Amino acid sequence: xLVMPGDLISEASAMRVVQLVAQVQEHRISLSxxxxxxxxxxxxAGAAEKYQxxxxxxxxxxxxxTQNLARLEQRLRDLGHGDIASILGRVASFEAKRWGLSxxxxxxxxxxxxxxxxxxxxxxxxxxTTSKRLQHAQSAVQEAMEELRCEAAxxxxxxxxxxxxxxxxxxRARIRVRVRVRVRVRVRA
Numbered sequence: 001x002l003v004m005p006g007d008l009i010s011e012a013s014a015m016r017v018v019q020l021v022a023q024v025q026e027h028r029i030s031l032s033x034x035x036x037x038x039x040x041x042x043x044x045a046g047a048a049e050k051y052q053x054x055x056x057x058x059x060x061x062x063x064x065x066t067q068n069l070a071r072l073e074q075r076l077r078d079l080g081h082g083d084i085a086s087i088l089g090r091v092a093s094f095e096a097k098r099w100g101l102s103x104x105x106x107x108x109x110x111x112x113x114x115x116x117x118x119x120x121x122x123x124x125x126x127x128x129t130t131s132k133r134l135q136h137a138q139s140a141v142q143e144a145m146e147e148l149r150c151e152a153a154x155x156x157x158x159x160x161x162x163x164x165x166x167x168x169x170x171x172r173a174r175i176r177v178r179v180r181v182r183v184r185v186r187v188r189a
Contacts, residue, residue, distance in 0.1 A: 002027060002064040009071050014079050017072050018152040021088060024068050025145060028095065031061055032102065039106045048110050055103050062099050066092055084151045091144045098137040105130045 004020065012020060035058045042050055069092040076085035108130055112123040 002061060002068070004068045004071065006071075009075050012072075012075055014076060014081050014084065014155050015152060017075050017079075018084075018148060021069065021072055021091070021145075021148065024065050024072070025091075025141075028062070028065050031058065031065070034058075035102070036106075043110065043113065048114070051106070051110060055106075059099075059103075066096065069095070081155075084148065087144060087148045087151060091141060091148060094137055094140040094144055098134065098141055101130060101134040101137055105134055 004024075009017070009020070035054070038054055038058075039051070042048065042054060069088060073085045073088040073092065076082070076088060105127065108123060108127045112120065112127055115123050
């Protein structure tokens, strides 16, 4: 039920594609949360041997979401928005990295929970490092999604901008920064 219907994508405008990307990302957030909860259930039950099956089930679901993003990226290219499609490609790449790190982190946490004192410190360091890398990957996804929204907002007509108030504010803020930079450069020159 995570697969997006082909006609929904093939008939979508560029703005609709961006909305669909947001829906995919909402599903991904829910899926990640559910994965974390199921992992905690396994840890609580002391069922570490079931972890690989959990990863495989969730990897399949994650792959469906990744395929949806790839199809949406292609739709943007078909519409002549290769620049926006490239940003979406980065989102998908960052999401793949985030998923892998999330699985790695859970594995390290499980190993840490049953480790003897000799290896516990080393595993603690690995958990910490992987957690930081995961946070960085999550930030990269969020930044790429923000860039995607900003670029998509440029496709809107002024009347449409009024309907998406929050996007308009973000675009204006971005334009102001660019103007200030240009003015500073002109003054210095």
